Amino acid sequence: MTPEQWESDITEAQKAHIDGFALNVGPQDSYTDDVVHKAFAAAEKLGNFSLFLSFDYGTGGPWPVDRVINMVNQYKCSSAHFYYHGKPLVSTFEGTQSVDDWPRIKDATGCVFIPTWTSLGPSGITNTFHVVDGAFSWDAWPVGADDKDTTSDEAWVKALAGRPYMMPVSPWFYTNLPQRQKNWLWRGDDLWHYRWQQIMEMQPAFVQIISWNDYGETHYIGPIYEPGIPEGAAHYVSNHSHDAWRELLPHYIDVYKTRNGTNATTTHRMAGTNAYSPKYPVSYEEKISYWYRTNPSTSGSSSGTTGNNPAMGQKELNPGQVSQDRVFVTVLVTAPSGVQVQIGDHAPTVLRACTAGINHFSIPFNGQTGPVKMAIMRDGHEIVTTTGPAITDQCVDGKVNWNAVVGSSNGTHTA
Structure with a gap:
């Protein structure tokens, strides 16, 4: 993405009342460095928008400790970096094989650590409390022909025992990438609406939207850039804009924040009743x-x-x-x-x-x-x-x- 495209995407996210992007970074190469630099430069230029790093251990394997420390320290002083309780927030996608790396990383960076270690489950996360400060769950979709409920979210909240929970929300999931041995779908259907109602009711500390631009899994809500479509996905992504999924986000997000009583929430890349009425003055x-x-x-x-x-x-x-x-x-x-x-x-x-x-x-x-x-x-x-x-x-x-x-x-x- 060019700097202009980053600025355009950030502007569109701001219009939707999204506070920031979680940058899923990996593998570890010069391309990643260039992308992250452009993202932070654009966010700093525009202002009023946050970024934080989420190190992907599932794509490129374990990250070297020094590499993580250097990246966090490089960007944590940026005016665009997201801070939580006075500390830079850092996350991961999986990486449970590297649990023991994080005491050193936290000591060297002073970060708040909220990883996506969903594979451990709520029961397993309790064994990492010497490292984690909270948790983000990737469990955003229902299994089978049932609608998504909050059972797993409630289990995470209970297990975290007061530590912040980052709740996932996603509108869709379909992927057909044979070269990656991925060809399945999970139910989307009513999910985008009812999941936001669940968020309003549960009032988690954070909400992360999956995703802004993962075209291969079709849960993108950001603009489509053709060069970003994975090989083999164009036949189901091209001419399928999802921009309108952002139309009602200001209303969902504002109600969540109003009930939460804070604006210090972050969304990506931030079954209930049939209707709701905002509990605040609206002009729409x-x-x-x-x-x-x-x-x-x-x-x-x-x-x-x-x-x-x-x-x-x-x-x-x-x-x-x-x-x-x-x-x-x-x-x-x-x-x-x-x-x-x-x-x-x-x-x-x-x-x-x-x-x-x-x-x-x-x-x-x-x-x-x-x-x-x-x-x-x-x-x-x-x-x-x-x-x-x-x-x-x-x-x-x-x-x-x-x-x-x-x-x-x-x-x-x-x-």
Whole structure:
């Protein structure tokens, strides 16, 4: 990425009320050094945006201790580095084989250490309390055909016994990278909406969004840069912008922060009720946010994709059991409203947004194909409308694309 692209991404993240990026760094080479330098330079230039390093031990193997110490010390004095309780925050992706390296690293850098050692589980993390100051869980997706609940989050919070918990949130997961032996999906569906409601209710110390730009696993919410798409992923990533997943983030994040009572939270790369109303004065645009797959699950080849990841010991399911043939719609309204969703020329489905604020729905394909028209209705008038891409059983190369198309539309109203 160029400095201009870094500045653009940071600006877009700020618009979404994201406080900072966790920089997943690895492997250890001059390219990494160049990228990190550009990121910090852009954040320093723009201001009001934080960065911290998350050392990836899963991609390039264990990091040499001196290399970690030097990188942390190099950037911890940057005006853009994120500090927690007066200390620079540092994280990892896995690296449990290097637990004993961290007392030396912490002593040499003065950092607060909140790693992603999800493989240890809540019970295992207790054995590392001589090292960790908190924990980030990578357990952001449900397993199988169930929706994500907070059972694992509650277990982490209990195990951490008052230490800060960094809670994950992610909108989607589908990867098909045979060269990396990755070809599975986990349920996204309603996850983006309901997970934020869980965050509001649990009030963790931190929230990290997975991810800003991991195109190969399709949970990106940032702009797509074609050179960043991994080899083999272009066929399911190209022309599948996820930018609109950021549309409602200011409202989710602001409610979380308001209830939390602090703005000292960091988000990446920062099942509940059907609706909520913000508990603070708001001025916003009424809008529709939507996402869905354009190919019904039985319309073509599954390309060998499995529901769940058998390599992790999960039961293999048909991907169509996990990723539902439904249109997912979230609306932000200033007053109770009707919501219409119409697929092709079929009769519209009429729903009710009962509460001012955010309301979420999903509608089954029911064998219908064609463009998806959505509208917020009030007093017999269309307040906001948008039309999404056509649902079609004509799959490119005969293969179902399990990635989501994401879009939105808005109109200006003030509450």
